Structure formats: structure tokens, C-alpha cells
Amino acid sequence: MSYMQTVNKTKKQPSRFKSVGLFIILSVLIIALSVISLSLGDINIPPLDIITSFIGIGDPDLTSILVEFRLPRILLAILTGVGLAVSGVVVQSIMRNPLASPDTLGLSSGSGLAAVAVTILLPLASPSVLSAAAFAGGSLVFVIVYLLAYKKGVEPIRFALIGVAVSAFCSSGIHLLISKANPNVNAALIWLSGSLWGRTWDQLIGLLPWVVILVPLIWLLAARLDLIHLGDEVARGLGARVELIRLVLLASAVAMTAAVVSVVGTIGFVGLIIPHVAKRLVGPRHKKLIPIAALLGALFVLGADLIGRGIAPPIEIPAGLIIGIIGAPYFLYLLWRESKK
């Protein structure tokens, strides 16, 4: 759908949600969910104890559980959701394809392949090597896809085609490595599903700069992005340096996704679903779309991790699996409900 059609559509129906109000509601929801997340787990910590712990006068064991395990995990879930959702918005806009997401461009499978290769072929490698490999793998595959798709410029369709092919190629590689009998296949499977287990302050601090720097950058370029939606020809006429902006945005989205994936593994769907949901709530203008998508993503991942942790402690279900099992059908339900209007 071209930009003008989109604008006309949103003019016909007045925005159901004022985006500012929505922003506040979502922020409150995130805070509420964080508090619930802090209190639920193997041992339920009532909110009063949470407060005393944070002030510094609480039971040292409870405090350490909150501060060492739950808090960083919650913050990491938020960052993950923000990073993946915003990347998804960018990729879908630039590719002008509602099916595009960093996953379909080979990013997830590239990181996955590198990570699984390290897990299985280099079992003695330290966790930071794993993260570095995942980051490098994802970025490298993306660059390869970009180069392969480049032929006097990059057309979205060709880009998507090659992205899907390379993605499937990496997936096969992953399956192949996994099928080779390896005692620790489980670890690879869990990493491929995406999980926040065992992630603490180190991982959080590693991811924080990426999200905190790139999200505002992307948001600032959002205004420019709206122009790009008019289509190449018109934008060029308006003097916007289309290709350059596209590249910077895409590179930022890729870098952020790669950073997220290198920390939590390949969580799928967030980059695909959240942009759709956000778009239907506040429309396609990126000034509003990106912050709302960010908050929705955070809520999504936070909720999934909470469910995975809280359903049957001490058993933990990886957040990525919850997202896949619950998120996907919910997404369809949303599509259906929206279409009835």
C-alpha cells in the first residue's frame, strides 16, 4: 500500500488511540508486569519485601535473588523486546514487505548457525565466544545477502528472495549440525528457541549500549523514513538521500538484532508480529510507531519470560517457545479481529 493510500485510510477512521495515552498505558503495564515478575518465581516475594530489599533493609537472601537474578533478567527482557520490535519495524518499512523481519533476511539463521557451530564443534569455547560468534554470524550473513542482492541498487523483492534462500540454507546447516549425535543437542535447541535463563548483569550491560544508542537514532531518522514510504522516485525528487538513509537504518536494525540474538538466542516473531500490531494501533507514521512498537515488544518478551518461569517452577520453559506457542495464534486472532471492522 502506498503512503498516500495509508494516509487516506487513517483519515477515514479517526485514530482509536491517542498515541500519547497509549504510550503511558503501555509504560504503566510494563512497570506492573515488572513488579509481578519480580515477585513471582521459585519463591514468591510479596511487594512489601521487594520495596524493603531495594531500600537496603530487606532479607539478604531475598535481596540477592531479586537483584542478582530477577532484576537483570527483567531488564534484559525489556531491552530484548524493544530491540527486536524496533528492528522489525525498520526492516518491514524499508523492505516494504509486511512479511519481512530480521529473521527472514537471514539474520537469525546466520546467528543461529554460527552459535550452533560453536556449541557443537568447539565445546570448550567460553560464553563470550558464543556471543561474539552469533553476532558475527548474523551480521556476516546479512552482509552476504545484501551483497548478493545488490545489482545496481537493492530491490526489496530480490532482497527478500535471497534472504529467504540464505535463511533456509542456514537453517539446513543448523539442522544438520544438530542431527549429528551430540550429547548437548539440548543446549543448541534452547539457544535456537531463545531463552533468558542464566542471563544476569554481564549480559545486560553488554546489550544496553546497543539498544540505548540505536533506538533513539532510529527514531530520529523515523521522520525521514516516512518520506521513504512515498516510494523511491518521489523521495528522490524531494532530495532525500534515499539509499544512504536506508542503509544506515538497515545497518542499525541489523546490528541491534544481532546484539540481542547474541545474548538471548534467536527469539522469533517479535520482529514480525509487533510491527503489525503497533501499526494497527497507531498507524504507520514512524514518529508514533517506533515508541509504541518498542513498548509492545518489551511487554511481549517480558510476559513470555514470566510465563515460562512461572508456569511450573523450578522448571523453566524458554521464553522464545512461549512466544512461538502463544504469540503466533494470538497474532492471528488479532489479524482476524481487525479484519472484521
Add this chain to the structure above:
Amino acid sequence: MNKKKIGLLAFITMLAIGMLIGCSSTNKENSADEKSEKTRVVKHELGETKVKENPKRVVVLELGFIDALLDAGIKPVGVADDDKAEQLIDKDVLKEIKGYKSVGTRAQPSLESIKLLKPDLIIADSERHKNVYKELSKIAPTIELKNLNANYDDLLNTELKVGEAVGKKAKVEKVVEEHKQKMKDLKAKAPKNPGNVLVIADANGNINARTSNFFTTGVLEQLGFKNALTDPTKEYSVKMTMEQLVKADPDKLIVMRNEKGHTPLAKQPLWKELKAVKNNQVYEVDVFKWSLRRSVQGANGIADEAEKLLFEGK
């Protein structure tokens, strides 16, 4: 727009405050941890750890460690049992360790649960838990040993290390010596030229053959049975086709199963081409005893069964 910027700012501030609290509390935690007890340095797969002289509360994160711990005379207070204790742990062992608390799956044990048990020592698997070594060490002194991908020699080493770590070195060494003696005795009793053996796991009619890197084949090799699978590989199990099985043509074939009834492989026409089938040297065994119990006790069990099944003269 203003409200949004304020919202974003508040969000980032919350993050920052969270981090500050986190860092400061962690520091407090560390400084409060000075123990005045005597400690011993134990070397393990991921380095060295100072362990208390006589740990009483031990959490184990792989099943093979349970047997080793019991050999040292200590019961674990926490076990990562996938919430499937009946399926994965031997009945008698389960009775002995009753009263322990489950800490979740072996792949993702709950760090909180472990912490709440206030352990003196955590024994983790060097393959599964290498990524959380740091986090585990913050909870309690942690040693990481080979169990998931252990071969026969690793198994013995792990047993000794566990004994050393809990201060019962002598007791465990005795268990290992008894095992080694048992193996020697059995080897002497074994037929002189037993030929070669192939151990396969038959899953849904798939043939997954164990290589020499697997601990069961290691046990059998100690008894004098060579592995029919000689192609070099780093893996512990390889998929074989019926053709390749015919080509390998082992003298004795051990089929590990966890289902009732006979192996579906027997229905294949090429099955009767096998030497082992013609000579009635095919043995169907329980996969739990032969593959899943990775400990010295497990090895003893395999040796006993091997004696029963494989030692009869031809």
C-alpha cells in the same frame, strides 16, 4: 511529544537506577562472603575452586553425579532431575536420596532454587553448565566435571574428583579400585577371543551405533570386546543404514531399547544376513542401564549384564 520524551527519560532513568542498585548490592554480597572455615582447592574442567573442608549440603546438576556422591556417603540436597525422577533415576538410588529438592531441568536449572537451598558445594556438568559457571560460583563453590559427554576414563576421573571435593577421597578411591578389580576379574573370566561387538540404539527402527568415544563401549573394551565400528570419528554415536550394518557385520550385536517387544529391525530382510543373527548373538537390553546411567555404579551394572549375556561360550 513532550510527554513522550518525559516517558522515555523516565524509562531510561529506571534502568539506570536498577543497574546502580544491582552493582552496589552485588558488591555488598561479595564482601559478606568471607568464610573463616578451612578450604581445599579442587581442580576441575573449568579451573580451580576453593571448596569447604567438609561440605554437607551438595547440589548436583547432572544425574551421574548422584551415584558418585552416594559412593562418597553423602546425599544431595538438590538435584536437577528434569522433574522426571522416576524415569531417569534408578529405583534404589531414588529411595536413598528421597527428600531432596528438585532444582529444575538439567539444561536450565533454576538458579534461584539452588540459591535457596544454601548449598556448600555445587557439582555441575562441564558441557551443559559452562556458560553459567560464573553465576553458579556466586551462589556457592562450584566444580564442573565431565558427565554428559564422558567416556569411560572421564567417568572414573569424575568419580574421584567428586570424592576429593567432598573430603571423602579415600572412600571413593576404594570404590573405584573395587570397580577396576572387578573389571580385571571379569576380563579374566571372559572368553579368550570374544570377537567384536556393536552397540546400537534402536530408535523407531533407526540404527544409532555407538562409537569408541561412548562410555559403554569403553566398559566393554575393558572386558576385552573390541568395537566393530572402527572408522575414526569424534562423535559418540553415528547413524547407520542397514547396509552399513551388514558391512560391519559384528560378532555380537547389542541392541539398546526402551520399548517393549522386539526390535523392528528384525523384520528387515537384510537382518538375517548378519553373522550375529545367524549365531544367535543378538542381545536386546534396557537403554537406561546401558546408556543413561553414567557413573561407576552404572559401569558396574553394564559389566554385570555383559557377563550374563556375552560370556557364554559359543
Add this chain to the structure above:
Amino acid sequence: MKAVHGLSKRNKSPLRIIAIFLAVIILLLISMFLSISIGSIHISFGTIKQAILNFDGSKEQSIIQSVRLPRLLVTTFVGANLAVAGALMQALTRNPLASPGIFGINAGASAAMVFLTVLVPSVSMIGGVFGAFLGGAFAAVIVYVMSSLIKGGDSDVKLALTGVAIQGMLMSLTQTLLIFNESKTEGVMFWLTGSVIGRDWGHVHVLVPFSIAGLLIAFGLGRASSLLSLGDDVARGLGQRVFAIRAFTAVVVIVLAGVSVAIAGPIGFVGLVVPHMVRYLIGVDYRVVLPMSALLGASLLLLADVLSRFITYPYETPVGAVTALLGTPYFIYLARRKKTERKA
């Protein structure tokens, strides 16, 4: 009429088409021969001839009869089925990226297979195959129905979006089962990559009837598919009952792809790449594209299977990995060549 003119303009000359058919048939025969003779024990042409003419139960002939021949038949038909299903999908959705996988067939079959392996470890081979088939068919039906329930918007996009969502859900379920049942899933991992190892006559007896029926019906849909690929309006304008044909085609796709995945696991790329190759060689008349896809799909999968016996000699690689290895570079080459306006 411009559309029909366009159709014939893109066709190559009949002579060329016949030549290519012959070439592919020869390729198929060579692949079949290689498939029978190569393996951990090499069997010469002479022995094969003997086996056909004068079966005498020797070990080598036994190998041919009980292992290689069924494997050959399974590979041939699976390759043909997947290629034809892919071609039909691409005509049906007018999307060059379409393959049976989009319907969720692969994901559904995988989920069902793992489910059965974990819950009913002693399930028989036939039981497993039927379970996988039902899983794949069920998933496809859900995708089709749900995408139709969503009103408004581009039907291709809806289908793809629904397919992706359902696939994701099924894959997550599959992974959950695998992760939480470590000790029981050794056997199924190889299957999940797509493999024709260990396929025996039992499998053949299930595969062949469905394949032959499905393929013949598919070939009959040739003309209709050509017109569908030009657009619903064009097809309707030319007198085709679009809805009925779309539904019928979908059923054929589900049967062909479903039975193939049930028997050989999810093998990718064949359904995606082979139709492209065929259209490149002989144009877009589906009356010839479909049969040619069957032949080429069978040949290529046979060759991939032969290769899979060498990559990590003496151990075998799952054929699904080989098709990915070979298919990707070719697909990338295709994607770079094509002009963006071209429709399937």
C-alpha cells in the same frame, strides 16, 4: 486475449521442449542407476542386470532388492511429488517464493512425528507415517481456513502471514517437546532434517499409490494452472471456476507434499527451486511444466541422495541438507537473474 498471446509468446518451440524432455529422462535414468549402484558396497551394472533378469538371492542382490530399490523408489516419487507440489503452489499463489512449506505441511508433520515419538515410543512405522501425514494435512487446512477467515487485504499476503504464524507455533511446540524429552528423541532428529535412509518396501507401498494418483491429477490441472498463474480475473474471464480449482489444487498439493513429508521428513528446496528451473527451460505452460517438474525433481533428488552417501563417508548425510547445499546457490543465481516484474 492479450494474456493468451503472452502465454504462447513465452513458450519455446515444441521441438526444443521435446529435446529437453528427452534430456531430463536420460538424466533420470542415469540418476536411478547411480542410486542403485553406489553405496557402502558398490554394485556393478552387471550385477544389476542379473538381479533383474535372474534373481538368485545372493547377498548383493538382496541388498539391491531390500535396501536400494525401495530407497530409489521413495526418492524418485518424493522428488517428483515435491517438485510438482511446488509448481502448483507457485501457480496458485502467483508467488515465486511459494513452496509446500508455506502451508505449514512440513511444520505440521514434524510436530506430529515428534509428538508421537515422545508419547507413543512403540508406534509402528505405518502409524508414524499416518500421524505425520495427518499432522501436515491438519496444519495446511488450518492455514488455509484461517487465512480465508481474515477478510480484506491481499490474499497472498494473508496466506503467507498465516502460514508463517502457524509454522512458528508448530515449530515452537516441536522444539518444546524435543527439549523436555532429551532421552527419547534420539531417533527423530535425523528424520527432522529430511532423509530417505532406511526407507523400505512398507514405505513404498504407502507412497506410490498416493503419488501416482496425485501426480496424474496434477498433470490434469495443467491448463487450469497456467491460467491461474496469470491472475484470478484472467482465469475467470476465460471461463475457469476459480474457487473450485484453487481448492482442488490445494488438496492435491496437500496430498503430494503431505505423503512425501510423512515418509521422508521435511526436505526443502526441491519444491522451491525445481519449478524455477523448469520454467526457465521451457516456459510457463503448466501442461508441460508439471510433468517436467516431476521428472526433474525426481532426478535431482536422486542425485542429491547419491551425493549424501559421500559427503561424510562412510557415514551418510541427510538428503535435506544436500538439497539445501545445492539449491541455495542456484536459487540465488536465479534471483539475481530475474527481472522483478516477472510473475510465476
